Amino acid sequence: MVHAIFEDLDIVIVGGGICGLATALALHRKGMKSVVLEKSETLRASGGAIAIQPNGWRALDELGVASKLRSNGIRLERIHEIYLNGGKPKEKFVDYSNIGETRWVKRSDLIESLAQDLPLGTIRVGCQIFSVKIDANTSFPTLQLNDGTIIRAKMLIGCDGANSVVADFLELNPKKLHPSSGVRGFTYFPNGHGFAPELLRTIRDKTTAGVAPVNDNLLFWFVNHQYNYQDSKMVEDSKMIKQMVSCPMGHIARPVSERNVTVAGDSMHAMTPFVGQGGSASIEDAVVLARCMARKFQANYNNDHKDFKRKKMIEEAIDEYVNERRMRLVKLALQSYLLGTNMLMFGIIVVICEDLLLQEPAS
Ligand SMILES: Cc1cc2nc3c(=O)[nH]c(=O)nc-3n(C[C@H](O)[C@H](O)[C@H](O)COP(=O)(O)OP(=O)(O)OC[C@H]3O[C@@H](n4cnc5c(N)ncnc54)[C@H](O)[C@@H]3O)c2cc1C
Structure with missing residues (x-):
């Protein structure tokens, strides 16, 4: 008979x-x-670059890792979009000076910056829950590895992403909400790429191709194909629309904690990637959760309670954390979702509002 090995730990984070x-x-x-228990054998840093917006930079500042990341990256000045449908291409510019500091950083740089300031032994890889x-x-709580x-x-x-085991335990039924596929990568120009400090993207039907400078030599590029409701029978299926639209909202409006268990990041609020907020919002979650813990324990967590x-x-x-994040995330998720689906239709908004109003507030 094989005996299980038991280990007692204090704060456990699932997902690195x-x-x-x-x-x-x-x-x-x-x-x-x-x-931190991470199921992969190494910390994953795939996925090219990630746009960090002002809220993300503020959170990274609080974590003390922003300045190094900033010094590696160009601050973007605008979004430059070219629409290729129809006859003459149409151009649109969105000035970043109204939005604030936005930079693309290599995901691997971000992951490394966060990991390297952690005490030795904090991260355990190859540990799947x-x-x-x-x-x-x-x-x-007990976890089976x-x-x-x-x-x-x-x-x-639970920081185990959109298909989270911890969110499942909390009955949040998380879903991947990214109805798109694509390729992305970097090109290194030893003598400089010469591109303007802007996110340049061309849009034709449901395909978006874009480039964004990370620094003077490194250019991030991507091609995405977005599936929307017309691509499938979804538009005829109100149940499916409701499920897709209500999912991020439902996550936030339902209780997201139980008996010393909670979630953060995509496990709490899977968003579409279109407004580039998932990462920044995840770092915000981290800062707010730690702040609530510190406030409660008044810097004496390690006391012999x-x-x-x-x-x-x-x-x-955890209750304070959930309450603090709730409205913030509703706003971000709504913005993200509507931008992602391009479906500012009356019916959809009614479904969202209905879901928001019907959910029980957590307390
Ligand atoms: C194409 C695309 C582009 C995006 N662009 C942007 C952008 O420009 N800006 C932005 O802010 N956001 C962007 N996002 C969103 C952003 O990437 C996510 O919101 C962010 O990575 C969420 O981080 P997370 O740690 O919550 O989840 P993840 O990054 O999914 O990390 C979860 C971790 O948990 C581990 N794990 C999972 N299950 C288990 C388990 N059972 N046991 C142990 N470990 C487990 C996984 O291996 C993984 O390492 C984009 C997303 C996509 C898909």
Whole structure:
């Protein structure tokens, strides 16, 4: 008979993506130790570049990693769009000076910056979580790992992306909401690329091709094909439309915590990539969650609190975090979703509003 190995840990973060690492770093900056469990054998940094918007930079500033990333990247001045449908191409410019600081950073640079300031031993790779349960005796969460280990945690934060096991446990039913496919990559120009500091994209039907300078030598490029409702029978299927539209909103409007378990990043708010907010919002989540924890424990997390007291304090901190994020995320998700679908149709808005109004507020 094989006996399970049990391990007791304090704060456990599932997922070593942008949000998991940012959360570990935010907690570390507030004097709280955590362990990040990542299922891949290495920290994944695929996906080319990511646009970080002003809210993301503010959060990275708080984490103390912004200045190095900034110094590696060009600040964008505008979006330059060229529409190729119909006869003559039409151009549109969106000035970034109204939006604020936006830069593209290599995902690998972002992941490395977040990871390298973490204490040794914080990140464990090759650790896939299969399931989450609540221990009937202690009421603390337990996690089952791929190698049979069972981890008993005092606090569990799911940063395991859009198909999150932790969000499943919380019955958030997360879904991938990116009905697009594409290729992306970098081209390095040793003598400089000569492109303007702008996101230049051409749009023809449902295909978008674009380039954005990361720095003077590195150019990020991408081609995306967006599937919209006309591509399928979805437009005739009101149930499917409701499911797709309500998903990000439902996530936020439902309780996103239970018994010392919560979620952050895409596990909490899977957004379409069209407004480039998923990453920035994930880093914001991390900062806010750590701030709520620090406020509750008044920088004394490591004090010898009795288990029941610690449990209650963590629950209260999570409640504050959820409340603080709720309206912020509703706004971001709504903006992201409507931009992504291009469906500012009355019917869709009614479905969204209906969902928002019908959900029970968490408390
Ligand atoms: C094409 C595209 C372009 C985008 N562009 C932008 C952009 O320009 N700007 C922007 O801000 N956002 C952008 N986004 C969104 C952004 O990438 C995400 O919001 C962000 O990466 C979310 O980070 P996360 O850590 O929450 O999730 P993820 O990055 O998905 O990380 C989750 C991590 O959890 C791990 N994991 C999953 N399950 C388990 C498990 N059971 N056990 C252990 N580990 C597990 C995964 O291996 C992964 O490392 C884009 C998204 C896409 C798809």
